[in-house]
Amino acid sequence: MVTSSFPTFVAVFALITLQVGTEDSFIAAVYEHAVILPNRTKTPVSQEDALNLMNKNIDILERAIKQAAEQGARIIVTPEDALYGWEFTRETIFPYLEDIPDPQVNWIPCQDSHRFGHTPVQARLSCLAKNNSIYVLANLGDKKPCNSRHSTCPPNGYFQYNTNVVYNPEGKLVARYHKYHLYSEPQFDVPEKPELVTFNTTFGRFGIFTCFDILFYDPAVTLVKDFHVDTILFPTAWMNVLPLLTAIEFHSAWAMGMGVNLLAANIHRVSLNMTGSGIYTPNGSKVYHYDMKTESGKLLLSDVDSHPLSSLAPPTAVNWSAYATTIKPFPVQKSTFRGFISRDGFNFTELFENAGNLTVCQKELCCHLSYRMLQKEANEVYVLGAFTGLHGRRRREYWQVCTMLKCKTTNLTTCGQPVETASTRFEMFSLSGTFGTKYVFPEVLLTEIHLSPGKFENSFSSRNCPKVGLNIHLMKLLHPWEKDKKC
Ligand SMILES: *[C@@H]1O[C@H](CO)[C@@H](O)[C@H](O)[C@H]1NC(C)=O
Ligand SMILES: *[C@@H]1O[C@H](CO)[C@@H](O)[C@H](O)[C@H]1NC(C)=O
Ligand SMILES: *[C@@H]1O[C@H](CO)[C@@H](O)[C@H](O)[C@H]1NC(C)=O
Ligand SMILES: *[C@@H]1O[C@H](CO)[C@@H](O)[C@H](O)[C@H]1NC(C)=O
Ligand SMILES: *[C@@H]1O[C@H](CO)[C@@H](O)[C@H](O)[C@H]1NC(C)=O
Ligand SMILES: *[C@@H]1O[C@H](CO)[C@@H](O)[C@H](O)[C@H]1NC(C)=O
Ligand SMILES: *[C@@H]1O[C@H](CO)[C@@H](O)[C@H](O)[C@H]1NC(C)=O
Ligand SMILES: *[C@@H]1O[C@H](CO)[C@@H](O)[C@H](O)[C@H]1NC(C)=O
Ligand SMILES: *[C@@H]1O[C@H](CO)[C@@H](O)[C@H](O)[C@H]1NC(C)=O
Secondary structure (H helix, E strand, O other): OOOOHHHHHHHHOOHOOOOOOOOOEEEEEEEEOOOOOOOOOOOOOOHHHHHHHHHHHHHHHHHHHHHHHHHHOOEEEOOOOOOOOOOOHHHHHHHHHHHOHHHOOOOOOOOOOOOOOOOOOOOOHHHHHHHOOOEEEEEEEEEOOOOOOOOOOOOOOOEEEEEEEOOOOOOOEEEEEEEEOOOOOOOOOOOOOOOEEEEOOEEEEEEEOOOHHHHHHHHHHHHHOOOOOOOOEEEEEOOOOOEEHHHHHHHHHHHHHOOOOEEEEEEEHHHHEOEEEEEEEOEEEEEEEEOOOOOOEEEEHHHHHOOOOOOOOOOOOOOOOHHHHHOOOOOOOEEEEEEEEOOOEEEEOOOOOEEEEEEEOOOOOOOOOEEEEEEOOOOEEEEEEEEEEEOOOOEEEEEEEEEEEEEOOOOOOOOOOOOOOOOOEEEEEEEEOOOOOOEEEEEEEEOOOOOOOOHHHHHHHOOOOOOOOEEEEOOOOOOOOOHHHHH
């Protein structure tokens, strides 16, 4: 229902001006950081070497923070693992960790750096926030001593957490979040339960989670649904996977599907397909960065609404399933065939004509597509696909996906393989699905890994503005609270 939902979106946005807030908008910043990795991660280094490396990375973040503040940014998000990278064991990460207290202790590390032991990284980050009068989110490692007689306490006597901290413009620690959904991170422990971390500012309420957390219900959906946050701060170290899980396409879709701002800061490392940061709103992306050509970091800034959806109960009031069930299914194609995206078995049907109405189903999920191409390139094949089931190798997340995508070649066995370019132009399309949830994330990815500018309404229902298609998905996470997986 990508096109047909827009009247609802428009109605929703019309109410925004009624919101009474101290500040209606603010400038946000995210920094995509090309992290300097340690030379050695398989054997432990000294605490001094660890600090030296982290300081080299913070030197770079410092320049970004200063620049952002000079341009009026009120808050900046830096990426996950930005101080030391990711390839560690429990033992080799240890010299990088600091004990990070609960924000309730009311602490300005910049002014009182020895109050909680040896915490040079926290002191420096706090000073960066204070000296530049800006909220700073950084990701570092927390160590928490535990009683080794306790059965859950690790053998070294410490829990080790992948942690986000936020300092306010006075340098005070105002938020601490321990990542819950670890991917392949043997160096870190999973906290006892998902933490729901928020903080209030004069420019809206903020929530925090990290990378892989975005694919699960808790804490991500709960922060929006029950805590009514306006903006999510999202540090990540995200490896792009086409066609469904490239950073910019999924993160922008999440913001749109959940009706919040999402400030996403990714690591920049081309050799690992890590790039893709952005400032996303329920209305589309404000600014994003995807760069597989250079090795440089990148600062992004944009003005965003403090209360993007105002008093309306998030997520946006679109009932995809109700809409899709009003569509009289188009005749199910006889030519439906089976194919794969990664390891997930899809039912696909080909878009033979220049325009048409198609339905493809898999079990209870039916996907309906109406489309009109301006010019169909003879060497390009598009298919409509449906998938419902457990996703991926570990088969722990339940997904439902409706997708229209370009196959890699004209051989239908290549449908679902990564594709980066397309030249077929779509004059319009409308895609809907009988999803079993209201948490639906509408992804649209155009040729050469570009996002659709602005809302889909502008881009896809307009005859004047044809788009070059690549991948168009509606994707939903049904039971996203299972543990274990990665970006
Ligand atoms: C890694 O080793 C090289 C060569 O010894 C050195 O120049 C470089 O500074 C080291 N990098 C780090 C992060 O320590
Ligand atoms: C912050 O400012 C103080 C005083 O101006 C200075 O001593 C300190 O080095 C600065 N720290 C950082 C991290 O910029
Ligand atoms: C933020 O403000 C709201 C009320 O406006 C309050 O319910 C909530 O507890 C506050 N959150 C924090 C973390 O202070
Ligand atoms: C990066 O992506 C490309 C194309 O999608 C893929 O072939 C390659 O294996 C990926 N590289 C890594 C390190 O995952
Ligand atoms: C959404 O975008 C439209 C135009 O593209 C604009 O008129 C509207 O104010 C935007 N709404 C929000 C909440 O940004
Ligand atoms: C959406 O609509 C369907 C069908 O009308 C209904 O069964 C379902 O309860 C609705 N879902 C929500 C979240 O309102
Ligand atoms: C569609 O998917 C279902 C479930 O995987 C399968 O049983 C059915 O045979 C598929 N249809 C076609 C035409 O491949
Ligand atoms: C698709 O369906 C719509 C109405 O549901 C109809 O107006 C349109 O002509 C159909 N398009 C094609 C190509 O069959
Ligand atoms: C399509 O690719 C498959 C698998 O590579 C191959 O077996 C088949 O012969 C190809 N079909 C055509 C028509 O080229």
